[in-house]
Amino acid sequence: METTLAAVYCEGWDEGWLVNPLTDNGAEARDSAGEPYSVVLLAGGRLHTVLNISWTEGYCAVLKYDESGQPTATTEWRRAPEGDLFLRESTTRSGPGADAARHKTSWQLNGWRSDSVEPAGDRGGRNTFADGGFSAPRLPIPAFGRWNALLDRAARIHLEACVEPFAEVCPIPRVTDGPFRVTAAAPGHGLPARTSDERPWHPPRPLQPRNLDALFREGTERTVGDRRMRISTHAAGKLNLPSGRLVAADPSSLDYGEEPFAVTVAPGTYPATVSLATFTDDPGHTRVAAVRLDISDRRPARWELALRDGQDMLDLGYGEFFGFGVDAGMACFTDEDNRERLSDEWQALTLRDPRYTVLADGDMIAWSSGWGDGSYPTWIGRDHSGRVTTFIADMLLFPSDD
Known part of the structure; x- marks a missing residue:
């Protein structure tokens, strides 16, 4: 019937x-x-x-x-x-x-x-x-x-x-x-x-990249609460990727089997840039806003969330993302082949001034993690042909684009 x-x-x-x-x-x-x-x-x-x-x-x-x-x-x-x-x-x-x-x-x-x-x-x-x-x-x-x-x-x-x-x-x-x-x-x-300003449901729309270019635009100012922060960019040296398999992690967790991203690049040595945000009313107070690893000199045409094997974007809900966890106030980039060997390198780090450093002759780049402990996404930039141009670890320093 x-x-x-x-x-x-x-x-x-x-x-x-x-x-x-x-x-x-x-x-x-x-x-x-x-x-x-x-x-x-x-x-x-x-x-x-x-x-x-x-x-x-x-x-x-x-x-x-x-x-x-x-x-x-x-x-x-x-x-x-x-x-x-x-x-x-x-x-x-x-x-x-x-x-x-x-x-x-x-x-x-x-x-x-x-x-x-x-x-x-x-x-x-x-x-x-x-x-x-x-x-x-x-x-x-x-x-x-x-x-x-x-x-x-x-x-x-x-x-x-x-x-x-x-x-x-x-x-x-x-x-x-x-x-x-x-x-x-x-x-x-x-x-x-x-009527309501808020819908009672949201579609499963994962976190989207938020104006990543501005994080590396010298002199850009952003608002945090009722205060302003100014961006400065700093060449952080070159990172060795002998296998081309990038790991983003808290350095204290490297000996716990942190997995590399599923997307790989050609083995090589690649330049890293750190984005620092400084309070305009307190020049001695800086935070790392993001770290960029340039795989090529081509500009990214689109961004995607970096995933590890077994992760699926369909499992993410509204505003969610797969990220790397931080529990010691620090983050790093390294290669999968160097991960276990460097698992103790971080223990002597303070990362207060400057808030980043290169270790083991370029086998690791470490930095203080934004506001501290938490989970942070890494974005992959691709050019119009789909080739990887960039990795950016976003420390989610700013609550939204302004």
């Missing part, structure tokens, strides 16, 4: 409220521009499903609700390199409570599938299964308003979760739903609405 759903558009759904309602035309314009928005689908006036969509990130989440208005099943779709959508993750619950059984499945494009089954929900106990050789479910990106395929496929996925072998340890009630027909909601749909 066909299920008819009425679509209402907004910037987000928040516990019974439409946040910043959108007209159909306004939502379609956001869809075309790739901007985030939500589709609230009603069955007989009752909340049935919410779609959170942001095509800039190639992202669509389908959240199914029960009659009490609680989410009971979700599917998360991501854009594949070929341009269509693949199912990244699905979760099916036996009910709305914290102790409801849950079955979560994740897919990767390399054919790997993992299942996590929690028969008692938050009360504890978990069974996990993982294996290769699976093809993630895929769908074309739907045209605006053509939500049927997403809904039908999500319903089949949740139904399959109820009858798979895992259902023996995680009983999920078998519920049939659909096929679906989506129509425009009548003006008097009755859902409460409110």
Whole structure:
């Protein structure tokens, strides 16, 4: 039997409220521009499903609700390199409570599938299964308003979760739903609405590089709180990369197996530049804003986050990044071939004035880490041909571009 759903558009759904309602035309314009928005689908006036969509990130989440208005099943779709959508993750619950059984499945494009089954929900106990050789479910990106395929496929996925072998340890009630027909909601749909400067959800948009060129522009001033800092740049010497596998790390962790970045460069010796930020009202107070390693003299045309083997940008949420951790107030660049040999070199360092140094005849460049301990991203610059031009360790000194 066909299920008819009425679509209402907004910037987000928040516990019974439409946040910043959108007209159909306004939502379609956001869809075309790739901007985030939500589709609230009603069955007989009752909340049935919410779609959170942001095509800039190639992202669509389908959240199914029960009659009490609680989410009971979700599917998360991501854009594949070929341009269509693949199912990244699905979760099916036996009910709305914290102790409801849950079955979560994740897919990767390399054919790997993992299942996590929690028969008692938050009360504890978990069974996990993982294996290769699976093809993630895929769908074309739907045209605006053509939500049927997403809904039908999500319903089949949740139904399959109820009858798979895992259902023996995680009983999920078998519920049939659909096929679906989506129509425009009548003006008097009755859902409460409110306006807000903040959306109730954010797309999985990882941290983006923030005006990296300005970090190495002599004399540039930036604001931190209500104070100003002025950038100066300093040649820090040359770094030896005998294997071409760069490691960015806290030097105190080098003997713990810090892995190099997956992107490699030709073995060689490359110049490093340190960006120092000095408080304009306190010239004796400096901090390292970033460190740049130039692989070529070509200007970068685009930037990407440096990843290690096994890291995937699809695992990052809003504002998140993969970085190197700092626990001793210092950071360094070195080569993978020199990592273990240099694991003790840092212990005599103070790095107060200057805040950087070259060790072991260029086998390591070390610097004080921005405001101190934390996690910091490294960005890779590429030219128009995709060749690596630069690595920049961003010490996140400034909260935002100004």
